[in-house]
Amino acid sequence: MVEEAKVVLLGSGFSMFGMRAKIALAEKGIKYEYMEEDLANKSPLLQEMNPIHKKIPVLIHHGRPICESLIIVEYIDMVWPNNSPLLPSDPYHKAQARFWADFVDLKVYHASRRVWISKGDEQEVAKKDFLESLKQLEEFLGDKPYFGGDTFGFVDVALIPFYCWFYSYETFGNFKVEAECPKLISWAKRCMQRESVSETLADEKEVYEGILDYKDKFMLN
Amino acid sequence: MGSEDVKLISFWVSPFAKRVEWALKLKGVEYEYIEEDIFNKSSLLLELNPVHKKVPVLVHGHKPIAESFIILEYIDETWNQYPLLPHHPYQRAHARFWAATAEEMLMEAAWIGMCTSGDDQENAVKAAREAMEKIEEEIKGKKFFGGENIGYLDIALGWIPYWTPVWEEVGSMQIIEPLRFPGITAWMTNFLNHPVIKDSLPPREDMLVYFHSRRKALSSSFQGRFKF
Numbered sequence: 437m438v439e440e441a442k443v444v445l446l447g448s449g450f451s452m453f454g455m456r457a458k459i460a461l462a463e464k465g466i467k468y469e470y471m472e473e474d475l476a477n478k479s480p481l482l483q484e485m486n487p488i489h490k491k492i493p494v495l496i497h498h499g500r501p502i503c504e505s506l507i508i509v510e511y512i513d514m515v516w517p518n519n520s521p522l523l524p525s526d527p528y529h530k531a532q533a534r535f536w537a538d539f540v541d542l543k544v545y546h547a548s549r550r551v552w553i554s555k556g557d558e559q560e561v562a563k564k565d566f567l568e569s570l571k572q573l574e575e576f577l578g579d580k581p582y583f584g585g586d587t588f589g590f591v592d593v594a595l596i597p598f599y600c601w602f603y604s605y606e607t608f609g610n611f612k613v614e615a616e617c618p619k620l621i622s623w624a625k626r627c628m629q630r631e632s633v634s635e636t637l638a639d640e641k642e643v644y645e646g647i648l649d650y651k652d653k654f655m656l657n
Numbered sequence: 658m659g660s661e662d663v664k665l666i667s668f669w670v671s672p673f674a675k676r677v678e679w680a681l682k683l684k685g686v687e688y689e690y691i692e693e694d695i696f697n698k699s700s701l702l703l704e705l706n707p708v709h710k711k712v713p714v715l716v717h718g719h720k721p722i723a724e725s726f727i728i729l730e731y732i733d734e735t736w737n738q739y740p741l742l743p744h745h746p747y748q749r750a751h752a753r754f755w756a757a758t759a760e761e762m763l764m765e766a767a768w769i770g771m772c773t774s775g776d777d778q779e780n781a782v783k784a785a786r787e788a789m790e791k792i793e794e795e796i797k798g799k800k801f802f803g804g805e806n807i808g809y810l811d812i813a814l815g816w817i818p819y820w821t822p823v824w825e826e827v828g829s830m831q832i833i834e835p836l837r838f839p840g841i842t843a844w845m846t847n848f849l850n851h852p853v854i855k856d857s858l859p860p861r862e863d864m865l866v867y868f869h870s871r872r873k874a875l876s877s878s879f880q881g882r883f884k885f
Contacts, residue, residue: 488762530734
């Protein structure tokens with residue numbers, strides 16, 4: 437019998453990127469050691485494993501690091517293909533999945549950050565961009581239960597961690613995602629019924645408190 | 658598989674679009690090249706890539722695929738000859754990481770260096786050289802990033818040997834120092850000498866004219882971008 441090589445995940449706090457890796461590992465039923473990083477005081481391990489960016493998440497497998505959350509999820513999907521395949525098998529649908537996961541990083545993430553960081557006119561623009569990006573995703577989702585169709589997959593993993601941040605964006609920005617994107621909220625609730633998601637996503641009020649804390653410590657009013 | 662017609666919506670001087678051409682040519686895939694004027698976008702482009710409205714777009718049997726790295730992976734998965742990505746999951750992750758990292762760190766800095774002057778340019782060049790240092794570590798001892806043959810990462814970084822010297826000239830700056838980056842310098846020669854690459858490059862003079870006009874148009878856009 438071959439012993440399973442040790443799997444370690446470096447993550448931090450409420451990072452939606454770390455959550456992607458956790459969800460993928462949970463979907464596959466992989467046992468791993470989770471190490472919480474203090475990003476204000478990065479461990480020697482993190483600095484050794486991700487010397488270029490010094491960011492989390494980092495997956496360490498067979499002693500070697502894999503960095504960047506979507507690259508990590510693809511790695512997990514390839515190494516453990518049997519449970520819960522996350523990417524479709526045909527190249528075109530795979531390309532579509534990668535496109536929309538990439539879209540989450542390019543559009544949703546950056547706009548969402550501006551929503552909780554900025555104020556006034558800048559914040560209004562951020563809100564508009566954020567909701568616009570969600571509407572585009574909602575359009576791609578259509579009437580499908582998940583982004584890839586009938587089964588939970590790559591784009592779902594890429595986007596669902598943001599759901600526990602929605603409360604914060606809504607509170608800082610004074611709006612409701614459900615009012616603009618009801619289908620997306622239904623999709624999110626459907627995902628939350630999966631143990632891999634419900635066990636991984638942080639409590640939305642804790643995320644909000646965390647942001648208030650961060651703003652207090654690191655940002656001028 | 659792959660017998661349906663292939664079209665590439667492209668722009669002659671786009672380094673992103675060129676990647677796709679290289680991949681198709683290396684695999685010997687026949688395609689129709691469609692030139693797009695990115696300053697006057699066609700309804701075809703807006704229909705095929707409504708989300709980003711950018712080139713390149715690959716159309717395979719009426720199915721559009723956008724974003725150059727995603728297109729490269731699609732091409733590699735659809736046409737099996739001349740594999741571009743490594744087979745091993747770790748090596749694949751490694752190649753993808755470096756393609757994304759070079760894009761984020763080097764390309765942006767080099768572009769901003771080309772468009773700016775003074776302190777702004779100095780900071781951009783510094784950032785670009787730091788990124789180059791890291792890439793130098795990756796090429797050490799290898800003919801190509803892919804080993805003996807051109808691979809995914811060579812294609813992803815393939816803009817460096819031809820576009821960077823043009824940007825350097827337009828911006829009156831230097832990013833690639835041969836003595837400091839001997840591995841990259843050697844790789845650049847190997848890459849540009851490859852028959853598929855050599856015959857696909859846009860004319861240097863035309864590129865200089867084009868990028869001079871871009872520098873003029875964008876010079877005020879990047880002030881204060883890099884802070885050290």
